[in-house]
Amino acid sequence: MDVNGRNKYNRATRALSRWWQGLVELFFPRLCLVCGKPLIEGEKFFCLHCDIDMPRTGFHLRPDNAVKDMFWGLVTVERATAYLYYRRKSGFSHTIHLLKYGGRPDIGVELGRAMAAELSATGFFESIDVLVPVPLHRRKQRQRGYNQSEQLANGVATVTGLPVETGAVERCKDTASQTHKSVYERWENVEGIFRLLHPERLAGRHVLLIDDVLTTGATLCACAEAVAQAPGVSISILALATASDG
Ligand SMILES: [Zn+2]
Secondary structure, X not given: OOHHHXXXXXXXXXXXXXXXXXXXXXXXOXXXXXXXXXXXXXXXXXXXXXXXXXXXXXXXXXXXXXHHHOOOOOOOOOOEXXXXXXXXXXXXXXXXXXXXXXXXXXXXXXXXXXXXXXXXXXXXXXXXXXXXXXXXXXXXXXHHOOOHHHHHHHHHHHHHOOOEOOOOEEEOOOOOOOOOOOHHHHHHHOOOOEEEOOHHHHOOOEEEEEEEEEOOOHHHHHHHHHHOOOOOOEEEEEEEEEOOOO
């Protein structure tokens, strides 16, 4: 086939795929994950209205914020932010629930991409060398089929071009769920749950630790402490959401 023929063929294939997509959506409309209304072309998981209404924290514009405060006196952190506020039973918390327990890793990639697009405009990723998602215990990752923080990191990577490092730190203890624990119990529960397996992969680099939802910050802090054992490492923090008001 000559160049002209190939172009015609490509155009026809694209038109056919759009037609098919339109037909599928007629019978199985894609719905906004927050409000449930049908999505229009160009909207991926959220309608424009819910996208605008997302409870953004704007913490990346304030060097001293509630997320950075979580690490004060425990681990030295260069920059820290959470993209959204987490409110129980809000439309958005349902989306996070799907990401964590509903077998929807694609939501993580999309949210990672969304937060990176907003944060990169303010220089949040400047001097960062590598993205490190907070690891899950092997058993939990097998059950779930994926690590939601790694999916967020993959989304961030598509925008920033930064590498994702998943093998340097491991979660060596499978802790019970933190949900029903007191603040004190949460901090006790995370003692020694992470281990730095490959300090040489992080040594001398600026690591951006990526997590999903922060409540007390105990788990992420334990992970940061493990990463901090790599010689000459510096650490920044990016979480999808925080339960803190700050
Ligand atoms: Zn919506």
